[in-house]
Amino acid sequence: MDSSDKLWDYVFVGGGLSASVVSHRLLEHDPNLKILIVEAGPNVSDREDIVWPSSTNLIGGDFDWKYNTTSQANLNGRNVSLPCGKALGGGTAINTNAWIRGDKFDFDLWGSMVNDKRWTYEGLLPYMRKSERLWSDTINTEQHGQEGPSLIQSVTSTNRHFPLRSHALQAWGEIGIDALPHLDGNAGNPLGVGDLQENKMSGRREIASSVYSLDGITVLTETLVEKLVIKETAPGQLSAVGIKLQNGTEIHGREIIVSAGAVRSPQLLMLSGIGPAEELAKFNIPVLLNNPHVGKNFSDHSLFYHTWRVKDPSAGWALGSPNALFREPQYGWGTPTDFVVASDVPKDGLIAAITEDEGVAPEPNHPLLLKRTFAEHVFGYGGAPDGSQVTFAVVIMLPTSRGTVKLASPSISDPPLIDPNYASTAVDRYVLREAVKLQIRYAGSKETVIGREILNGEVGAPGFDEQFSINSTDEYIDARVKAGLGSCYHPMGSVSMGSVVDTNLRVKGVNNLRVIDTSVIPVAISGHLQVAAFAMAEQAAEIIFSDR
Ligand SMILES: Cc1cc2nc3c(=O)[nH]c(=O)nc-3n(C[C@H](O)[C@H](O)[C@H](O)COP(=O)(O)OP(=O)(O)OC[C@H]3O[C@@H](n4cnc5c(N)ncnc54)[C@H](O)[C@@H]3O)c2cc1C
Structure with a gap:
């Protein structure tokens, strides 16, 4: 199959937790959709050293991007190891599986910050329930789901x-x-x-891409997306029309969804000309949209x-x-x-x-x-x-420290400069x-x-x-x-809702482009992010579908 021949309905950059949920739900809504996921890592769903208990091929293993932060001024100048999943399913291929929702108040703050009830606790609760199948059908039943994909x-x-x-x-x-x-x-x-x-x-x-089946979705694994293809489709109108792979291939889609995680999503936007003008200028990247907030508001537990x-x-x-x-x-x-x-x-x-x-x-x-x-x-x-x-x-769980994700070079081969400013x-x-x-x-x-x-x-x-x-x-x-002090592996906030994306997860100022992953969470969530990410992705799928 040559994925560059078609016009895809949806092209996902990154095949991690969020992309797995959103793409699965979109296809469930409309089985005729043509959906492509491009993921840098492989499919590891059958690997015993990943799925079986007591696996050791997780942090620091074959499917970890193995990032390091910049020197941390308040931690004796140390560079802190910051693992992130590099496989279909993203973080869920190597994470610790703690299912921890966090405090209602954090979600309410998120909703009030962006003035949209859908992102409050009550707004997200139906999607938290939709994503899970709790072992018990008697504990706090109004809070928990019994029919979701994640056991x-x-x-x-x-x-x-x-x-x-x-x-x-x-x-x-x-x-x-x-x-x-x-x-x-x-x-x-x-x-x-x-x-x-x-x-x-x-x-x-429970890898996200397995429990949310990707049958019927075309998946390119071990393929790195270099940048987004953005064109001026009318005077003053920017539109995402596709993506460019590292091997030079261009793929076209009606809508592009960036789900590369809180470290890589801001990098991809910046490499594509969307970000702080002075950052892009350092690497001679033509500025299509000057948004000083891309890569800011970054935090980690x-x-x-x-x-x-x-x-x-x-x-x-x-x-x-x-x-x-x-x-x-x-x-x-x-x-x-x-x-x-x-x-x-x-x-x-x-x-x-x-x-x-x-x-x-x-x-x-x-x-x-x-x-x-x-x-x-x-x-x-x-x-x-x-x-x-x-x-x-x-x-x-509630860091007030904020850091940045900035470009280290104009190449997707180099990880960005990651500074959680712990x-x-x-x-x-x-x-x-x-x-x-x-x-x-x-x-x-x-x-x-x-x-x-x-x-x-x-x-x-x-x-x-x-x-x-x-x-x-x-x-x-x-x-x-x-x-x-080290990382708890929960990067978030670098493409914040309100300042970079709107509450329908659309990148402000660019048509047909959304970001859906933990980078859009604008406030610190006192949960371990998976629960928030699954719920956000469940709701995002419904928003996309109702936008059609
Ligand atoms: C070691 C570890 C332990 C964790 N433990 C827990 C836990 O116990 N509980 C919990 O709730 N959360 C935990 N997390 C966090 C949780 O897994 C993440 O918050 C979650 O996976 C984030 O989802 P996402 O969709 O934002 O990004 P991800 O799931 O990280 O997906 C992003 C995907 O994009 C791909 N990608 C990036 N750039 C490109 C590119 N240029 N081209 C193509 N593909 C690209 C990546 O390879 C990745 O697969 C842990 C994470 C790690 C790494």
Whole structure:
């Protein structure tokens, strides 16, 4: 088949999560549509090292773009590794499968920012439900779907009953964080303790391009799109008419949909002449549309790990210990933890941090002062091969730091310059410090059963002589965070709705061109982006269809 012969109805640039959902739904609406997806990576849906539990070919493997950020000023100048999926299904081919929706408030802020109710929580809820098939038909039924393509398992539905589960729950309660109703963190208010949920079927990976079948859609894999073909179709009227592949082939379509992810979508727009004029001028790219917002407003959730010693490894608390329980296969079916825990931060310190960032004290109705999810905590049982350690991860869920995606060269062969600008605000540094302090109270104080009975101090980190303890100073915690903070693999916001695309996901100023992926999300979402991305793509398909 020569894909350059036809006039396609829809041409997708990138065959990741969003493209899989939108293209599948479009064809479902109208089976006569001619749809093409061009994806840089291969189809990995049958590879055992991808779909089976305990796969190791994920981060840093064959289907990871293996990006690095620019030197991060607030992280000792480190270049931070930022993995992204390079395969049909995109991130869902290598991601960790955590199914975490986030806070209702974040979506409502998105909707109010762009003045369109479709992007509020209530507006997206039908699509969150449409995308999922929850294992339970009794938990929060008005919040969850039962018929969607993505099967959602939980740590309890898969019978992973870790030996520390009741201790872990008790310990959170002892420091003031209570269990959520039905232990369900995916009902709009995740503040509290919820069971881990994952888009997996008994451990088997649910790649978006498999669960949303692409039968009937033409897919070119291992093919890089170099740029979009944009023409002046009438005086002052720009229209996307096709794409150009790296091998020089031009392909034409009635509508072009860029779904290359939050790192590559802004790059493709800029290489095609849409972006900040001064950026394009650096590489002699003719400016078709000067939009200074392309590549701005970029953010990522960040992740910090620390490890704690188990007092008595022979007690069999952690993976790797001789505990026979862990030989049961289901313990390899997902992340070894019981709970995903979401917390707010103390507001006094937050007010000081906002004042430092914004130059004035915040009004009482400042959005950050509401009770919201700022941090997420995951206490994990896979710390050491002999079961002698457990891990603690904190994720900064509501970053206020904003960075950029800029061109490194005029060639698609070079990844762009990726600068999430981690921990550049006083708010983010404060949240990190407070979240780590909470975890130290949980793991290293007499306040909790875990600190009293199970653990025996923190392991520490290379280059530091002391370990975390309840006596750790702010300076020490900050230094550890600077040395250890990494990406949580959730780039977003670089082609923002409102400033680059409209609320129908059309690129402002160019006909027949949309962007649909996490780059359009204009605010930080305190979920792990998959849920938001699936719901956004489900809604996008309906918007496209009703625009026809
Ligand atoms: C290691 C890792 C772990 C993660 N863990 C989780 C998790 O546990 N829970 C969660 O909710 N989210 C997780 N995520 C994030 C989630 O997978 C992403 O947010 C999601 O996949 C984004 O969807 P998207 O459609 O925006 O882009 P993607 O799914 O990334 O798709 C973009 C596609 O475009 C292709 N592409 C890019 N440029 C070109 C080009 N020039 N030509 C052709 N094709 C191109 C890419 O190869 C890719 O396939 C994780 C991500 C990673 C990488």
